[in-house]
Amino acid sequence: MAGAPADGTRGAGARAAAVGPRPRRGALRRRGVGQPVRLQHGARHRARACTRAGRAVPRVGQGRAVCPGPTARAAWGRARPRARAARRADARRRDACPARLSALAGRARPRRRAAHRRAPGRDARHRGPRAGGGLRGGGGRVPRRTRRLTGAVVDLARVRTFLRRWCDTEVALDRLEVSHLTVGPDGLQRVLYEGPGPGGQVLRLVAQRVAPADGRRLEAELNRDYRRSRAPAAPGFVQPAIYAPELELLFQVFPADRRLGALARAADGRAVATALEAALAVRTGGARLASVAVHVVRYKPARKCLFRYDLTWAGGAAPNRPGVVYAKVARREKFERTRDILARLRAAADPLFFELPEPLGTVPELCMELFSPVAGVPLSALFAADNFPALCQRVAAGLHQLHALPIDIGRERRASENAARVAASASEFAALLPAERPRIAALGRTLRARLSAMPSSPSRLGLIHGDFHGDNVVVDGTGLGLVDLESCATGDPADDVGSMWAQLTWLGCKAGAVASTAGRDAFLEAYLRRTDGEAAARVPLHAAMHCFLYAYQCLRHPRRRGRDEHARALLVTCEGILAHGLL
Incomplete structure (x- = not known):
């Protein structure tokens, strides 16, 4: 040349x-x-x-x-x-390599050999949804990018291999497991991995789907903001945010969270001590803290985190100095909406049938609410107890009293919102259980149609818990407590009744052959005995809706045993209610 x-x-x-x-x-x-x-x-x-x-x-x-x-x-x-x-x-x-089933497509990933039959040029990319191959049925074939992402998220071997170059040898990556899945219209969006971490801690990693064009930028921004917060280094890892371009995943090591900017400070006992002293000063008289032990109770990535702080006071213990404080960190808009709910509920009726947490203050700069613990064990943990039906009757009485409180929270939940919730869950549900795709789609359509056709009756609306089930009811001897009240709103009381009924049905599915419906039946009978016929007529539809939603929730926790069987059993119950009502 x-x-x-x-x-x-x-x-x-x-x-x-x-x-x-x-x-x-x-x-x-x-x-x-x-x-x-x-x-x-x-x-x-x-x-x-x-x-x-x-x-x-x-x-x-x-x-x-x-x-x-x-x-x-x-x-x-x-x-x-x-x-x-x-x-x-x-x-x-x-x-x-052993074929790994895709969580979305329910089939092994396609072999590489087939991809070489045609050059993947621009023309091949835009031939429509069937161009990439995948699962037939429902909405057509799963796009190639979704299948690739699914394999990257669910295939723990690839995730562990990538992370090894970024962590210490003390991090037991071989014991890292998928704890929770979040699914979106284009496939898996977010995965929470959990496993044993350094020093006996629980290692939490969030993997989020991020396009290559944004991955490096977000990684740099997260690491920069984390350094500016002066939070301790991510335990066991070189940096808190790591982008894997070959997996198209952005990993965030707890407490790094792009949506919860204050989480890193809230998870650091030394950094949060000053904020706790100021928030509790009215109660403690300005006492100083010697140390704060931090425990993560529940973490929902990008949404909220519940902490338990064990406090040691410099001047020693005293009646006005709490030894244990619970704190919830949420996004700014949710914090502003829910920060006063506890105080308003406690002021509305005293005494309540349920014991509620006592509000202890807020830390606005951290979007944090502080409240006291409620002693007891979850009602759902007592499913096999001999007195479980009697407990369920008392729970029904307490729920009816809660519904009668004359409080306007300032937020309303109507049937149209529930219909939208079913619609959003149906597509994600079908993606996680593709073998039941037609059945799920049919149930979703039926539920949306009936919820949308339900007449709006403002006179029937009242205070509802919004997330009422056996994990949020605690039992302490003869006392009952109620926690997690952030979803309180003005709505249909049948929503709470249907939620509890559906969760008691789910508990029966998990109990297997020894399951009894005595507790579920006792709860429903005790509540309906205190309400009128019109309210009772709306309970079956809400029970069917929550059976559908709980079936979807079963599949979002891969470590739970029998999750597919439980989901199918709840679908059968949902179909039975829609066809015959609550018998």
């Missing part, structure tokens, strides 16, 4: 003779004389590959390579056997 250096390296003249612009990501870059070049998408793909050694390749039009010369054809002839051998070796390596 004219202008080429004698030693065979590529000079400016050779670069000027290159066909078309620089190859995009995925195309082979030019590496020297005699190396085949895969041209870009569309028509350039059809030109195959050529070489820039010896003779320039003429071109016609913008970026279209035509009529490769004899040198190029000879180079391509030598390169084809090498490329074919590389593809076969790649296929053998993939076939040697």
